[in-house]
Amino acid sequence: MKAHLNKLILLLLLATGFTSCQVEDPELGPAPTEEQVKFSATPSSDNANIITFKNESGPVNRAVWDLGNGQTGAGDQITGTFPLSGDYVVTLTIYTSGGSASKTQTLKIAQTKPEMLDRPDYNFLTGGGSNIAGKTWVIEKDFPGHLGVGPASSSTPEWYTAGPNEKKDLGFYDDEMTFTLSNNLAYTYVNNGTTFANGANAAGLDGGGAGDDRTVAYTPPANMKWSISEEGGKQYLSISGGGFIAYYTGMSKYEILKLNETELYLKAADKANPANAWYLRLAPKGYTRPVVEKPLKTANLMDRFDATGTIPWRADAIVFKNNFDNPFPQGLYTVAKVGYYQRLPGEANQYGNLQTTLDYRLDLSSRNKFKMMVFFPGGNEYPAVKQQVAVKLQNSLAGGNAWQTQKEVIQQVPELNKWVELTFDFSSISSVTMYDQIVIQPGGEGHQTPGIFYLGLFELQ
Incomplete structure (x- = not known):
């Protein structure tokens, strides 16, 4: 009875793959030798300075080429171009399960062909x-x-x-x-x-x-x-x-x-x-790129974040969803769809924002105030999450340093769990003509606390 039980246990172990860890990996094959490395070099029928190289070493895991003219590549076949006469040292390295081996051949190009240059x-x-x-x-x-x-x-x-x-x-x-x-x-x-x-x-x-x-x-x-x-x-x-x-x-x-x-x-x-x-x-060296400025433009900028707007927003280290169900369609903002903005935790996300880069520069001389509807849920971790919204204007041509060019206006959100209207006044820089980038940032920056916010109407007035 005991022997029968032991046999049954062994069969169960085999069926569940228990003994698979006892099976050794297959031995690696022998390392290839230089003698095994073989390749052919065949000139093109209409141009002797264009050479096709083919691995003739037999099956390998990988074949890597250095054609001696600066050109490298991988694969069993590669074509090289040699417009100048001279000697070129061509190297083929083959890789198998056992290792690698290389072989070189000197390729002689007899004639320079200026037309190839x-x-x-x-x-x-x-x-x-x-x-x-x-x-x-x-x-x-x-x-x-x-x-x-x-x-x-x-x-x-x-x-x-x-x-x-x-x-x-x-x-x-x-x-x-x-x-x-x-x-x-x-x-x-x-x-x-x-x-x-x-x-x-x-x-x-x-x-x-x-x-x-x-x-x-x-x-x-x-x-x-x-x-x-x-x-x-x-x-x-x-x-x-x-x-x-x-x-x-x-x-x-x-x-x-x-x-x-x-x-x-x-x-x-x-x-x-x-x-x-x-x-x-x-x-x-010595070249100076001509400065081509974007056109200066007074334009209608408006988005309700309901998939009907024309502002190409870009999410930077946040989660943003357009055309999201309004969590509180009452009070000042009763439309059905809004924007969902989620601030993410972690050091890498502490400067997250929603931004757009326009194909023109903003002319702020007559229209220089932005109106915005926002909803701040009471469940966020205030005051670690700032009860505020920042709107920033930047010059995108500064690249990674665009933030150094910015003008920022911050407005406090006076009430939670309801839609409020904020105004961002940039009239103090109405004569500045370099801004082509808009950044929206609810909840503050420079901290790692997550948060969720909803965005409604955003409009330049």
Whole structure:
């Protein structure tokens, strides 16, 4: 009977997978050797300077290429462009379950083909074939958004953009990046001894641990090359030898978002945080961007937050819901739908707000007062939550420093649990013409206490 019971228990354990933790992982395969790494190089039938490289090593987990011309990539097949004659050291690294191995071959390009160099992107980047010294680019420090960060899945720096000259004295603005058509597409990086590095990746340059962004002592390598490649319908600018452009994120390959005579806008991956992407805006050395002001306009600004308004609001570190059921359709405000504004807890959310950036500058000379309907529920944690609403006017062209340009008017909310009307008077700045951004902030700022508020009519009078 006991033996039968033991057998039954064993069968139950097997059925529930109890013994799965006792099964060892399969052994890794043997590490690949250099002899196993094989690849072919086949010139295009109509242009011997365009080469297709193919991994001939057999099945591998990953094949990574360095074509010796600044171009890198991954996959079993890659096409390289070599407009200049010379010897190029091509490296294929294969990865298997047992490890990795690399092999190099020297590719000889017999003839320079000038027609391959005469293309718009090359000419924009280098100044063209007649510009022997090449073209020097610098970070456009006076323009908002010259440095930014956002999600890797986006094409815009949604999380942060640097304001004009915000990163001064950090070893960033005096860097010069020169691209030439000569010397096999040479790239020169002059940083005057220091470089600005992303904190999570800075250890790759100074050996320290991860931390805040910092200035590091760094000497760029010599004999770097650049290349432009196309992958998946996108253009990429690559720097050879582990080189990079001005701000170190651990990567040497940049997606080209914009390239013309006066602008080079790049997106760089973040080696330490693959979910992030960094943005760099460069301009030719000595270039001054023309100032193009938004038109000055007296306009009808009105929103009832019931999905009929025309103000493009943007929620910043809050939860905002338009067309929300009015919690108290009585008294001064009986409409059915209003705006729901939720202030979030935590340090990262203590300056949350609702804002809009207009496509014109506000002319406040004749209309300079905002009327607003608000409802403050009694359940919020007052006085930690401020019983007030702030309306701020800002200049968006200041980028991350827009708050430094602002004019703020604060009104106290005299009663809870009922709709009240507030007026925000900006007549004292009626002659100021720089504001194109409006910020609404109920509940105060600089604290971490959450709260819920409702917004009704918002109107410029």
